[in-house]
Amino acid sequence: MPERVVTVVPEDGLHARPASKFVEAAGEADAEITVGRVDGDQVNAVSMVSVTRLDVEPGEEVRLIAEGDGAEAALDELERILTTPEDEL
Secondary structure: OOEEEEEOOOOOOOOHHHHHHHHHHHHHOOOEEEEEEOOOOEEEOOOHHHHHHOOOOOOOEEEEEEEOOOHHHHHHHHHHHHOOOHHHO
């Protein structure tokens, strides 16, 4: 299973608008995706409640894991969202 560790850039972390964009992109992906703190449990990336409950702040790292035919493309898009400042999303 492909995975990536990404440092979260948006000033709201994985809350509000960045989380909404992240969950939307995860839902459109042709892969099953989980996200979580590097040293913590993974949650379903299409669940807004689960993603925001991670309480990830800017500058923190998260681990993305994807499984399925579109795994690499999904990771590319989710990494783009997490590494782009909020005003550029």
